[in-house]
Amino acid sequence: MKPIFKPGASVIVSNREVDGHKRTPTYIRGKSGVIERFCGSFRNPESLAYGGDGLPRQPLYRVRFLQSHVWPEYQGSFTDTVDIEIYQHWLEPVS
Amino acid sequence: MKRGVHDIGGLPNNQIDQSEHDYALWEKRIDALLVLLASEKQIMRVDELRRGIESLDIDAYNELSYYERWIASIAKILVEKDVITSTELEARMAEISTRKTTS
Numbered sequence A: 001m002k003p004i005f006k007p008g009a010s011v012i013v014s015n016r017e018v019d020g021h022k023r024t025p026t027y028i029r030g031k032s033g034v035i036e037r038f039c040g041s042f043r044n045p046e047s048l049a050y051g052g053d054g055l056p057r058q059p060l061y062r063v064r065f066l067q068s069h070v071w072p073e074y075q076g077s078f079t080d081t082v083d084i085e086i087y088q089h090w091l092e093p094v095s
Numbered sequence B: 001m002k003r004g005v006h007d008i009g010g011l012p013n014n015q016i017d018q019s020e021h022d023y024a025l026w027e028k029r030i031d032a033l034l035v036l037l038a039s040e041k042q043i044m045r046v047d048e049l050r051r052g053i054e055s056l057d058i059d060a061y062n063e064l065s066y067y068e069r070w071i072a073s074i075a076k077i078l079v080e081k082d083v084i085t086s087t088e089l090e091a092r093m094a095e096i097s098t099r100k101t102t103s
Helices: B026-040 B045-056 B058-063 B066-080 B084-103
Strands: A010-013 A030-044 A058-066 A081-089 A091-093
Touching: A010 A058, A030 A081, B026 B045, B026 B066, B045 B066, B066 B084
Parallel strands: none
Antiparallel strands: A010 A030, A010 A091, A030 A058, A058 A081
């Protein structure tokens, strides 16, 4: 898989139901953030976890979210952020 | 949305114990065992370790300590891959528990 997102692009984390092992925590699904960097492409853990070969490799990004967006009751500064590494197949472009 | 037992980010919970502690020998052994199985022997991957931990039932997950979860998962994956059988594992555990009580 080729990386399709550039740093600075806005993305939304997919909210789809997927059974089994995944590296995308529930609390971040459906939230929108910005691509901070491309981290490289890696074998897909959702396949590796069941003895698969993890191919094709999935592009991995560090995605930056506003804490106040992720946690509606967040008490800290509005500019606080959280970075999460998320695979491309969990990200959708913001039009 | 269906959450795994481990997927608890943002849920209310008790205070987290942040105190540092030394690892017990058995914990170091479990860590070493996983390194051997994953790197040197290439029998299982860390992704499989995680999947095994995530598939523990919620009572086991909450009751077990960090490395107890690891060894429960390692045992499950090794049985799944026919590296060991559950009969062999149970026999060995029974043997060791006898050794402990007689020493």
